[in-house]
Amino acid sequence: MLLALDVGNTNITLGVYEGDKLLFVTRMATNPPRMEDEYAAAMLSILHLYDIHTAQIDGAILSSVVPRLTDNLARAIRRVWKVEPFIVSTATVPDLKVRRDMPNTLGADLVVGAVAAKELYPCPCIVIDMGTATTLTGLNAEGEVCGVVIIPGVGTSLDALTSHAAQLSSVSLNAPPQVLGRNTMECIQSGMVFGTACMLDGLCDRIEEELGARCTVVATGGLAGLVVEHCRREIILSDTLLLDGLKLIWDHYCA
């Protein structure tokens, strides 16, 4: 079985594959950061919860955009399962062509999303990932990464807004009944949900203009479900895009 981990700035997403089948997906909070033994204990008890025994894991793959956690997690994996985790980066995934300055600074999650999109969807393609940041990655018809847009994520924006505006407090991230909010809560929700949906529609149009072709658009990340249904363009939702990408990378480079 393969243990696949994607470390984002808010959540560590963990999945286990048996062959091509994703057995389960679960999440651990990224903060506070933990030590090697704490990660080992946490992952062991999660796998125990899903009836996976230590001897059943014979491979591990890790993508991380939080460098200070990567080593502790990798050491925990080596210690518990006696396997060397494959660490995703542009260097370890050389088949993905990245047409931008300093390609090696592309976030590992964006590498994984791009590999998944290139393999699983028609290109040109735009990958939207809505987590701590909202990112849009543009892939051309050859599946090469042509560039990325990075925007503060929906939750991150809301935190910034409410910490800077004396009369605004945080709201639950839900779509209000109409665009014109009738109370402070609805006004903020409208801005967060409809504002983000309009921004995604508009950015996809502009990325298509730059790529000179109509694109497939696929969205993932913890906040995608909330926003994408309010977009006017057709956007495919995939909760497991990054785990799918990790599995594809594993099959290509390690199997």
Ligand SMILES: Nc1ncnc2c1ncn2[C@@H]1O[C@H](COP(=O)(O)OP(=O)(O)O)[C@@H](O)[C@H]1O
């Ligand atoms: N099912 C879910 N699992 C995880 N996070 C979720 C879920 N639904 C909504 N969220 C929200 O998504 C955000 C985190 O998204 P995620 O893609 O895990 O971020 P990151 O990759 O930056 O760690 C948080 O604001 C969280 O509250």
Ligand SMILES: CC(C)(COP(=O)(O)O)[C@@H](O)C(=O)NCCC(=O)O
């Ligand atoms: C843009 C990101 C912060 C997104 O992280 P996330 O929201 O998934 O936690 C991450 O991909 C990152 O740190 N990237 C490095 C810079 C770059 O890709 O250009």
Ligand SMILES: [K+]
């Ligand atoms: K992510």
